[in-house]
Structures are given as C-alpha cells and as structure tokens.
Amino acid sequence: MKILSRAEEVILLTILKIDGDAYGVSIRQRIFDDTGDWWSFASIYTPLDKLVRKRYALKTKGGPTAKRGGKSKFFYEVTNDGKRALLDLQRAQNQIWAGVPRIAAEKAK
Amino acid sequence: MKVPDFILRILLKDEEYVEKSGDLEEVYLDMIEKTGSFRAKIWLWIEVMKAAPEFARNLVYWRVLMLWNYLGISIRQLKKRKGFSFINILGLGLGMACFLLIFLLIRFELSFDDFHEHRDDIYRVNQAFSSERGGRVSSYTPYEIGRALGEEFPEVVTAARLTTLFNAEILVRCEGKTFFESRHILADPAFFQIFSFPVVFGNPEALRPNPNSVVISDVVAKKYFGKGDPMGRRLTINGDRDFLVSGVIRIPENTDFQYDLVFPMKSFEKDIDYGWRALRYETFIRLKKGARPRDVEEKIWALQNNNIPKGRENSGLPFQKLSQIHLYEANGEPGATARYMVVFGLSGVFILLIACVNFMNLSTARSEQRAREVGIRKTVGAERGQIIRQFYVESFLITTLALFCALLIVLLFLPVFRQLVGARLSIGQAGPQVFIGMLGAWFVTAIVSGGYPALFLSSFRPVQVLRGKFIKGCKGAASRKGLVVFQFSLSVFFIISTLVVYSQLRFIDARYEAMDKSHLVYLRMDGGSDVRGPLLKEALRKYPEIRSLTVTQQLPLSIGYNRNVWTSPAKSQDTRFNLFYNMADFDFVRMFNMEIIEGRDFSEDNATDGLNCILNEEAVRKLGLENPVGRKIIYWDDKVGTVIGVVKDFNYQHISNRIQPLVLCARPDWLNRKYLVARLAPGELKSALGHIHREWNTINPGIPFELRFFENVFDRIYRDERAMGRVFLTFALLTIFISCLGLFGLASFMAERRRKEVVVRKVLGASIARISVMLSSGFTKSVLLANVIAWPAAYLAMRMWLQSYAYHARIDPAVFLLAAALAEAIALVSVGYQSIRAAYVNPADGLRHE
Numbered sequence: 001m002k003i004l005s006r007a008e009e010v011i012l013l014t015i016l017k018i019d020g021d022a023y024g025v026s027i028r029q030r031i032f033d034d035t036g037d038w039w040s041f042a043s044i045y046t047p048l049d050k051l052v053r054k055r056y057a058l059k060t061k062g063g064p065t066a067k068r069g070g071k072s073k074f075f076y077e078v079t080n081d082g083k084r085a086l087l088d089l090q091r092a093q094n095q096i097w098a099g100v101p102r103i104a105a106e107k108a109k
Numbered sequence: 110m111k112v113p114d115f116i117l118r119i120l121l122k123d124e125e126y127v128e129k130s131g132d133l134e135e136v137y138l139d140m141i142e143k144t145g146s147f148r149a150k151i152w153l154w155i156e157v158m159k160a161a162p163e164f165a166r167n168l169v170y171w172r173v174l175m176l177w178n179y180l181g182i183s184i185r186q187l188k189k190r191k192g193f194s195f196i197n198i199l200g201l202g203l204g205m206a207c208f209l210l211i212f213l214l215i216r217f218e219l220s221f222d223d224f225h226e227h228r229d230d231i232y233r234v235n236q237a238f239s240s241e242r243g244g245r246v247s248s249y250t251p252y253e254i255g256r257a258l259g260e261e262f263p264e265v266v267t268a269a270r271l272t273t274l275f276n277a278e279i280l281v282r283c284e285g286k287t288f289f290e291s292r293h294i295l296a297d298p299a300f301f302q303i304f305s306f307p308v309v310f311g312n313p314e315a316l317r318p319n320p321n322s323v324v325i326s327d328v329v330a331k332k333y334f335g336k337g338d339p340m341g342r343r344l345t346i347n348g349d350r351d352f353l354v355s356g357v358i359r360i361p362e363n364t365d366f367q368y369d370l371v372f373p374m375k376s377f378e379k380d381i382d383y384g385w386r387a388l389r390y391e392t393f394i395r396l397k398k399g400a401r402p403r404d405v406e407e408k409i410w411a412l413q414n415n416n417i418p419k420g421r422e423n424s425g426l427p428f429q430k431l432s433q434i435h436l437y438e439a440n441g442e443p444g445a446t447a448r449y450m451v452v453f454g455l456s457g458v459f460i461l462l463i464a465c466v467n468f469m470n471l472s473t474a475r476s477e478q479r480a481r482e483v484g485i486r487k488t489v490g491a492e493r494g495q496i497i498r499q500f501y502v503e504s505f506l507i508t509t510l511a512l513f514c515a516l517l518i519v520l521l522f523l524p525v526f527r528q529l530v531g532a533r534l535s536i537g538q539a540g541p542q543v544f545i546g547m548l549g550a551w552f553v554t555a556i557v558s559g560g561y562p563a564l565f566l567s568s569f570r571p572v573q574v575l576r577g578k579f580i581k582g583c584k585g586a587a588s589r590k591g592l593v594v595f596q597f598s599l600s601v602f603f604i605i606s607t608l609v610v611y612s613q614l615r616f617i618d619a620r621y622e623a624m625d626k627s628h629l630v631y632l633r634m635d636g637g638s639d640v641r642g643p644l645l646k647e648a649l650r651k652y653p654e655i656r657s658l659t660v661t662q663q664l665p666l667s668i669g670y671n672r673n674v675w676t677s678p679a680k681s682q683d684t685r686f687n688l689f690y691n692m693a694d695f696d697f698v699r700m701f702n703m704e705i706i707e708g709r710d711f712s713e714d715n716a717t718d719g720l721n722c723i724l725n726e727e728a729v730r731k732l733g734l735e736n737p738v739g740r741k742i743i744y745w746d747d748k749v750g751t752v753i754g755v756v757k758d759f760n761y762q763h764i765s766n767r768i769q770p771l772v773l774c775a776r777p778d779w780l781n782r783k784y785l786v787a788r789l790a791p792g793e794l795k796s797a798l799g800h801i802h803r804e805w806n807t808i809n810p811g812i813p814f815e816l817r818f819f820e821n822v823f824d825r826i827y828r829d830e831r832a833m834g835r836v837f838l839t840f841a842l843l844t845i846f847i848s849c850l851g852l853f854g855l856a857s858f859m860a861e862r863r864r865k866e867v868v869v870r871k872v873l874g875a876s877i878a879r880i881s882v883m884l885s886s887g888f889t890k891s892v893l894l895a896n897v898i899a900w901p902a903a904y905l906a907m908r909m910w911l912q913s914y915a916y917h918a919r920i921d922p923a924v925f926l927l928a929a930a931l932a933e934a935i936a937l938v939s940v941g942y943q944s945i946r947a948a949y950v951n952p953a954d955g956l957r958h959e
Contacts, residue, residue: 024132041133042160049167061124067138071131074124 202514204464504559
C-alpha cells in the first residue's frame with residue numbers, strides 16, 4: 001500500500017469535511033480556516049490531480065457560475081478507495097507514532 | 110487580467126482550463142472587493158507563476174507519451190502499406206535531393222569571394238561613360254585611377270590594379286620543362302593586402318613581389334616542382350625573363366580570381382599604359398573601416414575629369430562591392446549567373462512541391478481507410494488536435510526517411526550534377542549551412558505535405574463516418590484533381606522548356622553549319638613560334654590528309670578586336686567608323702566556307718590584296734556604301750586599301766550578340782597571327798595529327814605542342830546553353846517521374862475503391878476495354894487541363910529566354926502538341942496498368958468482398 005503524502009491527506013480530509021461543495025476555492029478556504037495558512041492554488045491542484053488519477057477522489061463538472069466569468073465549477077468527492085486509503089493512513093500513523101511520546105520524553109531529559 | 114489567463118489557456122486543456130481559471134477568477138474578484146485591485150493583481154500573478162511550471166511539465170509529459178504512441182501507429186501504417194510508403198519516400202526523396210543539390214549550387218554561387226578578411230571594405234572601381242550607343246559601365250579603368258586612389262586618398266587603405274599580359278598564353282620554363290599557362294595576371298603589390306588568399310608557402314605579410322618575383326598557385330607549384338619546396342626557385346617566362354617564386358597561395362574554387370601566376374606589374378614596365386583614359390586595368394580598393402564609398406567616388410571622379418580634355422568627361426566612377434561582382438554586371442544589373450540561379454531556385458522549389466503533392470494526394474486518397482480509425486479515436490475521446498498531431502507525426506516520419514533517401518541520392522549524384530552545371534561543388538565546403546538547408550527542407554516538406562491530410566482527415570465527423578455515411582470519393586476528390594493538374598502543368602512546362610532549349614541549340618548549330626567545324630583543328634603559336642607560322646603552314650601543305658590551312662589572328666568563332674577605320678577621301682569625324690577586324694592569310698574566307706555575295710575573294714595572284722579588304726554586309730550598311738566594291742578604306746595606321754568584296758553576314762561572336770560591322774583584311778605587314786587552323790580529311794584524323802605534331806617539333810623545338818579542336822571552342826562558347834539544355838532535361842525527367850509515381854499510386858487506390866462498381870458493370874456486360882477507359886478517363890482529362898495551363902506560361906517564359914539572343918529559333922507550335930502527347934502518354938501508361946488490372950478482376954471475388 002502506498003502511503004498518502006501530507007498534502008494529499010490534508011486535501012482528502014478537507015474534501016470529506018466540506019461534503020458536497022468541495023471545489024478549488026472552497027478547499028483552499030477550508031484549509032485556511034483549519035491551519036491558518038493560505039495555500040497557493042498550485043500546491044492544491046497538483047495533489048488533487050494525483051488523487052483523481054489514483055481514483056481516491058472523483059471530479060464532476062458543475063454548472064457555470066456568473067461569479068466566475070461564466071466558467072463551470074468542478075466538484076470533488078472522496079471515493080470509497082479514498083476513504084479506505086485515509087483509514088489505512090491513520091492506522092499506519094498510529095503504528096508509527098506508537099510509543100513515540102514516551103521515547104521523546106526520555107530523550108528530552 | 111488577460112495575460113495570466115492567456116498563460117493558463119496555453120498550458121491547460123479545455124476542461125482543466127475552465128476549472129483552474131474559474132477558481133482563480135472567483136478568488137481574484139473577491140480580493141478586488143476586499144483588498145483593492147492592485148494587490149489582487151499581484152496575488153493573481155504570483156499564483157499563476159507558481160502553478161505554471163507544474164502545468165507545463167504535465168503538458169510535455171503527456172505530449173511525449175502520446176508522441177511515442179503516434180510513432181508506433183505510424184510505423185505500423187508504413188509497414189501495412191509498403192507500396193504506398195515506397196512511392197511516398199522515393200518521390201519525396203527525389204524531390205528533396207533535387208532541392209538540396211540546387212541549394213548547394215546556389216550557396217556556392219553566393220559564396221564567391223566571401224573568404225577575404227576585408228571583404229566588406231573591398232570595392233572594384235568601374236568606369237561609367239556615355240557614348241553615341243548610350244550609357245555603358247566598364248569594369249576596366251585607366252592606370253592613373255588606381256595610382257591616385259592608393260596614394261592621394263586618406264580613406265583608401267590601399268589600391269591595386271590588375272591587368273593581363275598582351276598575349277593570352279605565356280611559355281613557362283622551369284628546370285628543363287616547359288608549359289603554356291593562360292591563367293596569369295599582372296598585379297600591384299597591394300593585391301595581397303586587399304585580398305587574403307590562403308598562403309601555402311611564404312610569409313603572408315611579405316607576399317609583395319619585388320620586380321623579379323612571382324606568386325604562384327599550389328596547383329602549378331605541384332606541376333612544376335612536385336613535392337619539393339618551391340620557394341626561391343626560378344621560372345623563365347617566354348624564354349627571356351626570369352622570376353623567382355616568392356610565395357605559393359591556394360586559389361579556392363569560389364573566387365573569380367582564378368590565377369596561377371601573379372606577376373608584379375612593375376616588371377612589365379614597357380606594357381604599362383599610363384594615363385587617365387585608356388581602360389586597361391581592373392582597379393580594386395580597400396577602404397578604411399567606416400569610410401563612405403560615395404564620397405570617395407565623387408572625389409576621384411572630379412580628379413579624373415580635371416585630368417582629361419574638356420568635353421570628353423566620363424559620367425562617373427561607381428564603386429562596386431566585392432560581394433556584388435560575381436553575380437552582377439558592372440552596371441549593377443543581374444548577370445547571367447544570377448538569372449540562372451533564379452531559374453534553378455524556382456525549379457528546385459517546384460520539384461519539391463510536386464513531391465509534396467504526391468504525399469498529399471496519396472494520403473487523402475486513402476482517407477476512407479483511415480476514416481474509421483479517426484472515427485473510433487474521436488469516439489473514445491481524441492480531440493481534433495491530437496489527430497492532427499498524429500498525422501503530422503506520420504508525415505514527419507516519412508519525411509525523415511525521405512531525407513535519408515535524399516542524402517543517399519545527393520552523395521551518389523553529386524559528381525554527375527557537378528558536370529551538369531559545370532560548377533565544382535562539394536557538401537564539405539558548404540559546412541553548417543547545408544545542414545541548415547537540409548533541416549529546412551525536411552521541416553518545410555513535412556509541414557507542407559502533412560498539413561493538408563492532417564486537417565482533412567481530422568475533420569471527419571465520427572457519427573457519419575462510423576455509420577458508413579462517408580460519401581465515397583466526393584470528399585477531397587476535387588482538390589486531389591487540382592493537385593494532379595498542378596503536377597502535370599509543371600511537367601508539361603518543363604517538357605516544353607526542354608524542347609525549346611534544344612531547338613535553340615539546334616538553331617545555333619545550323620548557324621555554323623557552313624563552317625563544317627567538325628574537322629577543324631587549330632594550334633596556338635605562342636612563345637615566339639608565331640614568326641615561324643608561314644614556315645609551318647608551308648611544311649604541312651604537302652600532306653593529303655590536311656585539306657586546307659590558314660593562319661589567322663583570331664578564330665572566326667570569337668573575333669573581338671575593334672579599331673577605327675575611315676572611308677576615303679579624308680580622315681574626319683564623319684568618316685570615322687569603329688569596326689571589328691581580323692587579319693589572316695588570303696585563304697581565310699575559303700577555309701571557313703564563307704559566302705562572297707559581291708566582288709571577289711582575296712587572291713594569291715593579286716599583289717595589292719595585302720592591303721585590300723572584304724566587308725561584311727553589316728559593315729556595308731553601317732558605312733553607308735552604295736557600291737562597296739572598289740571603295741577606298743583608310744586603316745588605323747593610315748595605309749589605304751580597296752574593298753574587293755562583301756561577305757555574307759556570319760556569327761563571329763556569341764549568338765546573343767547582333768552581328769556587328771566587320772572588316773576582313775590580310776595585312777601581311779602585321780605579324781600577330783597566332784592561330785594555325787587546319788581542316789583535316791574525314792577518317793584520317795590520326796595520321797594528320799601525327800604529321801602536324803612531327804612538323805611542329807621540327808620547326809618549334811622545345812615549345813609545347815597544344816592542338817585543339819574547333820568543336821571544343823564552340824562548346825566552351827555555348828557552355829551555358831548546353832548546361833541549360835541538360836539541366837532542363839533533367840528537371841523534366843524528374844518532374845515527370847515524380848508525378849507519375851504519384852499518379853500510379855493514386856490510380857491504384859482509385860481502382861481499389863471502385864472495385865465493386867467495376868464488378869457490377871462487368872456482370873451487366875461491360876467489356877474490359879470500356880472499364881479501363883472509364884477508370885483512366887478522369888486522369889486523362891486532368892492532364893489535358895494541365896496542358897492548357899502550362900502552354901501560355903511556358904510560351905511566355907521561353908519567349909523571354911529566346912529574346913536574350915539576337916538570333917533565335919522560332920517557337921514551333923508542334924512543341925506544344927508534342928509536350929501534350931508526351932504527358933498524356935506517360936500518364937496513360939502509369940494509370941493504364943492499374944485500370945486494366947482492375948478491369949480483369951473476377952466478379953465473384955469482387956462481390957464477395959464483404
């Protein structure tokens with residue numbers, strides 16, 4: 001199993017949380033709300049494209065919107081594969097982190 | 110924000126672009142409200158710049174991936190249709206080879222004298238003057254011009270004059286061996302400071318011969334001294350002057366200064382023609398960097414006019430840049446070479462176009478087979494751009510293979526081509542430019558020949574194509590026909606041109622028919638042997654293999670000397686005429702079978718004939734003589750002679766010149782007859798030549814024996830015409846071959862496509878002949894149409910060419926009919942085979958097809 005990258009993880013989680021209205025602008029906004037950082041669009045699109053290619057996320061075309069100069073939005077949702085990958089990641093993380101607080105505490109002394 | 114949007118547009122495909130640019134625009138508009146437009150703009154730029162590299166990388170990645178896919182498909186297509194691929198590659202290869210060869214030739218002609226270090230500052234001084242015949246510009250200038258420019262003008266770094274020795278061939282003796290040399294020149298020492306020829310031996314700085322030294326070319330150095338060191342060795346010129354070799358230079362092929370021996374002007378002091386008027390010297394100057402040639406021109410002209418009598422001023426001393434000299438005349442008009450280069454260049458481009466047309470035709474003819482493929486591709490999501498790219502990859506692949514084919518052809522045929530055009534070409538000497546030319550030809554061919562099929566095939570609508578609604582044959586048929594017409598128009602044009610050029614060559618031969626030059630040979634009596642000319646003639650007279658002999662000053666193929674004569678009674682401005690003249694033995698007119706139309710020929714029995722003369726018809730006209738025979742003529746040396754006869758006008762110069770007034774005289778008191786001409790009995794050539802050689806060696810021991818045929822002189826004079834004839838013949842054959850190749854391929858596709866129709870017709874009782882005719886009639890009509898287009902174009906072009914000759918053949922209407930018949934026949938042969946094969950098909954096979 002391939003481990004998701006940090007950016008992929010963040011984006012996948014964000015899409016999941018937005019639930020239904022996830023597109024470029026809203027994803028970026030939500031990441032800011034959660035982390036206090038404005039990500040550049042470039043750093044969002046690259047992982048997004050990869051997720052779509054890996055079939056962890058699904059991209060669908062929405063209707064045109066006047067606010068965007070008449071251009072359509074493209075919405076993203078997390079596929080079942082995507083959800084499974086997130087859970088796998090969490091499990092792996094837990095495994096990796098297991099015991100770390102104790103070791104870190106000992107080393108700090 | 111137009112620019113960032115445009116960047117995205119380029120880098121992203123449709124849907125991606127809509128999404129990304131939409132997202133950015135949404136935030137951007139939001140920011141304008143919140144933070145103002147300036148900061149929003151900056152933000153947008155930063156965002157786009159951050160994203161651009163990633164987008165670009167994606168784009169390239171997918172393109173390369175697809176390219177491999179396209180290449181694979183193309184190779185599969187090539188293998189699948191071997192015949193089609195072969196025709197395409199061979200046709201394109203021939204076209205490109207032809208184009209490359211012509212490119213080499215043109216580059217060679219353009220490269221003349223471009224290797225001199227100071228080439229941009231070198232000028233030739235020309236003399237412009239007006240005469241009663243109108244303005245003229247001569248490339249020769251008086252002696253003093255070069256001296257004054259070199260000594261009195263600060264803008265001029267240095268000036269050098271060139272002039273020829275009076276005798277065209279000199280006798281060179283070195284270490285017991287003797288040679289005749291004709292490529293020699295007298296030059297001022299500054300010659301080597303102006304021009305920079307590669308130096309083989311000697312110090313380039315010191316290539317300034319003192320009065321007794323000579324600079325020679327590496328070619329003659331090898332001839333004289335073999336592998337030894339030539340420096341300081343002695344050459345004896347014409348038996349009485351010694352020169353020491355002071356340097357050896359290499360004369361490249363692309364220079365107009367083709368001299369093997371460069372003598373210092375000073376050493377022939379007695380031949381120098383001082384003065385401000387007589388045009389005997391080519392003057393070259395090297396200006397200081399940044400000096401304005403026009404200013405110098407004005408000043409030297411003023412100086413010249415101050416030094417010559419009032420009322421005889423010249424109209425200018427225009428400077429001509431070194432780079433212009435090879436291709437332009439002294440008066441600035443394009444010379445013959447330049448005109449030939451334009452003709453060649455256009456022909457090269459057209460032949461390449463014909464080859465491209467083959468590719469276009471064959472590709473679109475196959476469109477039906479490819480239509481389904483395109484339909485499926487589009488259905489599974491290929492965009493039009495992708496399909497266009499795929500067809501371009503195919504055309505680039507075929508063009509690349511054709512390029513290799515072309516290179517092979519060029520390497521094989523370079524020696525033949527060299528002879529054809531009479532220029533010494535090689536790929537090596539052209540260097541990187543050939544590479545660029547090759548790439549250019551490759552790229553342009555691929556784009557031109559691939560473009561039309563790509564656009565045409567990619568335009569299919571998948572729904573129609575897959576439902577089989579693709580209307581057979583209608584799509585592209587008209588344009589295909591147009592292209593065939595274009596090809597054959599060019600072929601017919603070249604056929605007509607070739608026929609006309611050859612008819613002019615025949616015409617030229619006919620003008621010289623009376624002379625019967627095939628059995629004429631001549632000897633040049635140089636190195637002091639001319640004084641023994643009469644002796645030699647007497648000695649040779651006794652051999653029956655030699656029919657007749659004469660000794661003459663000039664050959665009747667090229668009489669170039671002219672002088673003033675006066676009609677009696679007195680010398681005055683009104684009775685002065687400038688005539689071409691020749692001095693020869695009494696038997697000159699008989700020897701060359703010239704026709705006396707009034708009066709009589711020179712006669713041995715008439716003691717006064719030495720002073721008498723014969724005029725040509727043109728001279729009688731010009732001198733305005735009513736009854737020419739018996740009139741008195743005052744010669745340039747004040748002697749007086751009588752006109753005893755009139756000779757019919759004959760071409761004694763190149764046929765592009767009008768026949769000028771000519772006076773033939775004997776004048777045995779002038780000893781300057783360097784040619785001994787002999788007419789040999791047919792069939793006894795070998796023994797006759799043996800006699801001549803033996804007698805020469807007895808009478809002129811130690812002087813090289815150089816006998817030449819009249820035929821060769823004739824060939825040299827009409828070299829350009831013959832080269833043109835051969836080149837057009839080659840072009841005609843090439844265009845026909847390439848066109849037929851295409852036609853053959855086209856016909857085979859047509860036959861295949863109309864298979865079912867043919868079978869149905871056969872079943873209903875059509876004969877094989879009828880079907881064959883039906884299948885080929887379309888092409889026949891195209892070729893006829895091509896004739897209609899080519900005729901007027903060829904007529905106009907060839908009339909223009911013929912008009913450059915004072916005497917030329919008429920364009921025979923039969924030429925057009927012959928060209929039409931030829932083209933039609935050739936087209937029929939290439940189409941006919943396919944048609945007949947198609948007509949013989951077994952109906953059962955044809956109908957079972959699906």
